Amino acid sequence: MVTMTRRSMLRGAAGLSLAPIGSTPLLAAAAGPAAPGAAPSPAKDVTRTLARYVVGARYDDLPPDVRKEGVRTFLNWVGVAIGGSHHQTVDVAVAALAPFSGPPQAGLLGRTERFDIMNAAFLNGVASHIFDYDDTHLKTIIHPAGPVASAILALAETTPVTGRDFLNALVLGVETECRIGNAVYPNHYDVGWHITGTTGVFGSAVAAGKLLGLDERQMVWAIGLAASQPVGLRESFGSMNKSFNPGRAASNGLFAAILAARNFTSSNEMLEAKRGWANTISTKQDYAEITEGLGQRFESALNTYKPFACGIVMHPAIDAAIQLRNEHRLTADQIQAVEIRVHPLVLELTGKQTPREGLEGKFSIYHAVAVALVEGGGGEKQFSDRAVRDPVIVELRGRVVPTVDAAVKPEQVDMTIVLKDGRRLHKYIEHAIGSLEVPMSDHDLEGKFTDLAEGVLPARQARHVIELCWELEGLSNVAEIAAAGVAV
Amino acid sequence: MVTMTRRSMLRGAAGLSLAPIGSTPLLAAAAGPAAPGAAPSPAKDVTRTLARYVVGARYDDLPPDVRKEGVRTFLNWVGVAIGGSHHQTVDVAVAALAPFSGPPQAGLLGRTERFDIMNAAFLNGVASHIFDYDDTHLKTIIHPAGPVASAILALAETTPVTGRDFLNALVLGVETECRIGNAVYPNHYDVGWHITGTTGVFGSAVAAGKLLGLDERQMVWAIGLAASQPVGLRESFGSMNKSFNPGRAASNGLFAAILAARNFTSSNEMLEAKRGWANTISTKQDYAEITEGLGQRFESALNTYKPFACGIVMHPAIDAAIQLRNEHRLTADQIQAVEIRVHPLVLELTGKQTPREGLEGKFSIYHAVAVALVEGGGGEKQFSDRAVRDPVIVELRGRVVPTVDAAVKPEQVDMTIVLKDGRRLHKYIEHAIGSLEVPMSDHDLEGKFTDLAEGVLPARQARHVIELCWELEGLSNVAEIAAAGVAV
Numbered sequence: 001m002v003t004m005t006r007r008s009m010l011r012g013a014a015g016l017s018l019a020p021i022g023s024t025p026l027l028a029a030a031a032g033p034a035a036p037g038a039a040p041s042p043a044k045d046v047t048r049t050l051a052r053y054v055v056g057a058r059y060d061d062l063p064p065d066v067r068k069e070g071v072r073t074f075l076n077w078v079g080v081a082i083g084g085s086h087h088q089t090v091d092v093a094v095a096a097l098a099p100f101s102g103p104p105q106a107g108l109l110g111r112t113e114r115f116d117i118m119n120a121a122f123l124n125g126v127a128s129h130i131f132d133y134d135d136t137h138l139k140t141i142i143h144p145a146g147p148v149a150s151a152i153l154a155l156a157e158t159t160p161v162t163g164r165d166f167l168n169a170l171v172l173g174v175e176t177e178c179r180i181g182n183a184v185y186p187n188h189y190d191v192g193w194h195i196t197g198t199t200g201v202f203g204s205a206v207a208a209g210k211l212l213g214l215d216e217r218q219m220v221w222a223i224g225l226a227a228s229q230p231v232g233l234r235e236s237f238g239s240m241n242k243s244f245n246p247g248r249a250a251s252n253g254l255f256a257a258i259l260a261a262r263n264f265t266s267s268n269e270m271l272e273a274k275r276g277w278a279n280t281i282s283t284k285q286d287y288a289e290i291t292e293g294l295g296q297r298f299e300s301a302l303n304t305y306k307p308f309a310c311g312i313v314m315h316p317a318i319d320a321a322i323q324l325r326n327e328h329r330l331t332a333d334q335i336q337a338v339e340i341r342v343h344p345l346v347l348e349l350t351g352k353q354t355p356r357e358g359l360e361g362k363f364s365i366y367h368a369v370a371v372a373l374v375e376g377g378g379g380e381k382q383f384s385d386r387a388v389r390d391p392v393i394v395e396l397r398g399r400v401v402p403t404v405d406a407a408v409k410p411e412q413v414d415m416t417i418v419l420k421d422g423r424r425l426h427k428y429i430e431h432a433i434g435s436l437e438v439p440m441s442d443h444d445l446e447g448k449f450t451d452l453a454e455g456v457l458p459a460r461q462a463r464h465v466i467e468l469c470w471e472l473e474g475l476s477n478v479a480e481i482a483a484a485g486v487a488v
Numbered sequence: 489m490v491t492m493t494r495r496s497m498l499r500g501a502a503g504l505s506l507a508p509i510g511s512t513p514l515l516a517a518a519a520g521p522a523a524p525g526a527a528p529s530p531a532k533d534v535t536r537t538l539a540r541y542v543v544g545a546r547y548d549d550l551p552p553d554v555r556k557e558g559v560r561t562f563l564n565w566v567g568v569a570i571g572g573s574h575h576q577t578v579d580v581a582v583a584a585l586a587p588f589s590g591p592p593q594a595g596l597l598g599r600t601e602r603f604d605i606m607n608a609a610f611l612n613g614v615a616s617h618i619f620d621y622d623d624t625h626l627k628t629i630i631h632p633a634g635p636v637a638s639a640i641l642a643l644a645e646t647t648p649v650t651g652r653d654f655l656n657a658l659v660l661g662v663e664t665e666c667r668i669g670n671a672v673y674p675n676h677y678d679v680g681w682h683i684t685g686t687t688g689v690f691g692s693a694v695a696a697g698k699l700l701g702l703d704e705r706q707m708v709w710a711i712g713l714a715a716s717q718p719v720g721l722r723e724s725f726g727s728m729n730k731s732f733n734p735g736r737a738a739s740n741g742l743f744a745a746i747l748a749a750r751n752f753t754s755s756n757e758m759l760e761a762k763r764g765w766a767n768t769i770s771t772k773q774d775y776a777e778i779t780e781g782l783g784q785r786f787e788s789a790l791n792t793y794k795p796f797a798c799g800i801v802m803h804p805a806i807d808a809a810i811q812l813r814n815e816h817r818l819t820a821d822q823i824q825a826v827e828i829r830v831h832p833l834v835l836e837l838t839g840k841q842t843p844r845e846g847l848e849g850k851f852s853i854y855h856a857v858a859v860a861l862v863e864g865g866g867g868e869k870q871f872s873d874r875a876v877r878d879p880v881i882v883e884l885r886g887r888v889v890p891t892v893d894a895a896v897k898p899e900q901v902d903m904t905i906v907l908k909d910g911r912r913l914h915k916y917i918e919h920a921i922g923s924l925e926v927p928m929s930d931h932d933l934e935g936k937f938t939d940l941a942e943g944v945l946p947a948r949q950a951r952h953v954i955e956l957c958w959e960l961e962g963l964s965n966v967a968e969i970a971a972a973g974v975a976v
Contacts (some may be wrong), residue, residue, distance in 0.1 A: 030740075082891075086528055089752070092747070092750045092751060092752045093524050093747060093750075093752060095746045095750055096746050096749065096750040096752065097746070097747075099590075099591075099646075100590045100591075100593070100604045100746070101590050101591040101604070102587075102588045102589050102604065102607055103590075105588070108542065116588045116590060117588055118588055152961055158587075175807075191763075191767070192762075192763035192764065192767060192768030198717070220567050221727075223731060224723075224724065224727070226687070226731055227721060228719055228720050228721055228724060228729055228732060228733060228736070228738075229717070230718065231717055232716050232765060233715060233716055233755075233758065233764060233765060234763045234765040234767055235712075235753055235757070235758055235761040235762075235763045235765075235768075236712065236755050236758070237718060238710075238754055238755075239712070239753040239754050240753045240754070241709075241712055241713060241716055241752075241753065241754035241755065242754050244713065244716060244747075244752070244754075245716060248716070248717060248743075258584050258585070258588070259580070259581060259584045259585075259732075261582075261584065262580045262583055262584040263580060264577070264580045264581060264584065264729075264732070265724075265727040265729065266724055266727050266728070266729035266732075267721075267723045267727055267729065267903075269723070270721065270723055270724070273723040274680075274723075275679075275680035275721060275722045275723045276721060276723040277721060277723075279679070279680060280679050280680030280721055282679060282724075282914070289811075340786070371518060395500055445510060461750045462590050462596045
């Protein structure tokens with residue numbers, strides 16, 4: 001049922017960036033205080049309308065599928081944050097910031113150190129983006145959980161919060177960043193901004209502000225202070241700076257909310273003013289995406305999760321390989337050739353034939369297909385130096401034969417495996433696992449979590465964290481999850 | 489002699505935004521590693537050229553007038569930070585951030601609290617911009633000292649630094665932000681960015697990085713991480729968020745430098761890449777402004793200081809009023825009328841005839857002229873509620889008669905005071921005090937400092953801080969100034 005809802009939402013959203021969903025009279029009226037009979041003025045009261053909605057929105061108002069997707073978003077985020085927690089990027093940042101950190105208020109998932117909440121939010125946010133394996137709002141390519149969950153999990157360690165209130169804040173934060181993203185995407189992204197960082201700071205500010213109990217006026221200022229601190233350029237991709245962006249969005253948004261809670265003032269119309277955020281940072285401003293249908297349609301329910309730790313362009317082929325392997329219990333020595341028909345982008349972006357280290361494997365369709373056939377997965381372990389140098393996989397990747405076909409869509413693949421005994425096995429993928437149409441199951445998400453936590457937390461502890469995440473809405477204090485997710 | 493140099497620099501700079509100063513063969517060669525015989529490629533190696541210069545630049549290389557202006561920049565900044573230190577904006581921020589601050593590493597000028605260096609940098613940066621009374625790089629309207637001095641004074645409390653090294657870092661930071669500002673001004677400012685915050689983060693990062701001893705590679709990354717954290721929109725003007733911007737630029741730059749010092753990586757060409765900072769954040773990119781004539785021409789020597797605590801558009805009239813008052817020992821009861829011919833902008837921006845509180849007085853040419861005649865000044869005290877409600881000043885402001893004249897330039901005024909005894913006193917101002925052409929003297933700067941510190945620090949303590957600032961280059965540890973400038 002969840003899947004049906006998500007599908008219909010996707011269809012509803014397609015191609016509607018200028019004629020937003022929910023623009024029925026009823027929903028338009030709900031969007032803000034327009035003068036009776038006046039034509040809609042989309043650039044009016046945008047910040048205030050959003051703030052008013054966030055301040056008033058209750059957990060009880062969230063539809064069941066939105067709640068469920070929020071829990072899945074959180075579980076996936078905890079997993080990727082634990083998985084990335086011992087990467088060199090985090091080690092470096094922990095060492096750099098430790099001398100300046102405040103009281104040990106909040107933990108780092110997967111690690112032993114404790115930091116003040118600003119630094120903890122930053123560091124968990126960095127860790128969760130390390131493998132490019134986090135969640136994706138496909139309409140905007142925003143990775144929504146990092147900035148929001150990092151901020152409010154840290155806050156939850158100093159300000160006790162129930163699971164329901166936490167989930168409500170998480171959904172509102174994700175909703176805010178994705179809606180603001182819709183308003184400026186694609187122009188804003190195309191010009192060079194890392195949209196996860198620039199919109200993420202709003203998500204963090206709004207979610208933290210919700211937990212801090214900001215009133216409408218303060219929430220307006222929190223949004224204004226968030227708008228003053230956009231984070232991230234696409235030019236940073238390929239360096240540690242990429243993971244920096246969602247982390248800094250988390251701490252910047254938290255900083256904004258904490259100041260606003262003490263009545264540190266900002267503009268009352270920072271999003272929509274002539275020299276406000278949207279006009280300054282984008283050549284496209286579709287304010288209706290922010291204000292219309294609030295509480296009615298949920299961008300947060302459109303969140304997706306990567307099943308494989310690499311660019312989405314290789315996912316259909318990996319999916320096909322795993323399915324054929326499992327259906328036919330294939331082993332590498334049976335395989336003569338793997339023929340795939342793919343969209344041209346696949347070879348353009350991932351055409352590396354002889355990757356020499358794990359990271360290069362993420363840009364090799366040859367390796368991705370071979371390792372999926374040998375190991376039945378596409379997780380971080382399958383893109384390690386070990387996997388890329390495995391002789392069996394190296395041998396098999398030489399038998400992968402891609403053919404470019406413009407008629408194949410990027411989300412499709414057509415795979416034929418020719419066996420040494422002459423049989424030909426065929427698999428066509430219309431939408432890969434992890435897409436909105438074929439979402440990862442709860443079981444898949446657990447498997448991804450378990451893989452990520454392996455080597456970081458004992459299996460039993462990881463299992464406990466997974467269970468706590470599923471039970472989120474029943475928890476009386478979310479700090480329990482933060483405590484359960486750190487290394488001991 | 490200093491003044492001469494500054495004037496010639498100004499002339500050299502006028503109207504040359506597309507044909508940058510210093511583009512002689514000698515200086516172009518000094519700007520970076522161009523292939524022999526190749527045409528200059530202004531978008532190449534911009535970040536690296538800047539980083540290399542900053543890493544190599546020594547105090548001994550600074551021309552005497554640049555050193556002197558750097559000391560004046562610092563003195564002025566300490567004064568405005570002390571002056572703003574007890575404003576409600578700072579009180580609110582101190583209360584909000586105290587629970588999350590790290591060790592008490594650095595003081596707040598004019599106050600008793602101590603914070604970790606990131607928060608101290610933020611709070612001193614906020615305080616120094618409160619009265620809009622700080623320094624101005626007129627070519628870009630950047631207020632350069634706030635982001636840079638706030639960061640490195642805080643750093644100096646944990647990392648001992650001599651006055652010479654501190655001054656060198658200050659100059660390099662100011663140089664960096666103003667040059668980057670030149671590269672994108674005016675387009676970047678016109679679209680809505682608060683240029684002090686967006687370029688200030690570079691100044692802070694580079695100056696802090698210099699004191700932390702970053703190598704060239706690390707300095708490149710510090711610039712990249714700074715580019716990922718621009719701060720501030722013009723829409724925030726009129727709220728506490730305006731002062732937030734230089735403060736957050738200071739802490740963001742410091743954050744960038746501290747991470748880079750541990751080898752947290754970024755892009756190697758963040759300023760100039762296709763999707764780098766300048767292309768993303770501005771429609772104008774004049775990279776030669778960043779890379780040419782480094783170490784030869786100094787934007788930091790073009791810094792100016794406001795003699796009056798209000799918009800620059802009223803400065804000529806205040807200057808004229810004070811001069812006539814002092815020359816003729818005028819008292820309010822002698823004056824029949826004050827006739828001024830002004831540029832149209834004066835009435836457009838400051839035409840408020842009956843201000844009711846101090847802040848409104850900053851937008852009233854009537855009040856500004858009257859209070860200058862009565863009290864002989866235009867400091868923060870002259871724009872207080874007390875001054876605006878003083879019956880003598882209120883009476884006199886009714887006798888101020890402005891006439892708009894498009895032939896009068898914004899930096900000019902023509903004032904005639906008609907006395908009750910029939911005499912007419914005349915003063916024409918070509919350039920007001922505080923301009924590049926008529927800079928504030930050292931004595932003027934001391935008077936401004938003393939006024940700002942009154943009521944915050946005892947007069948004797950303020951005098952001591954002034955003396956320490958003048959002696960900056962002889963100090964063995966700049967933490968001495970930080971210690972002398974806090975309330976006890």
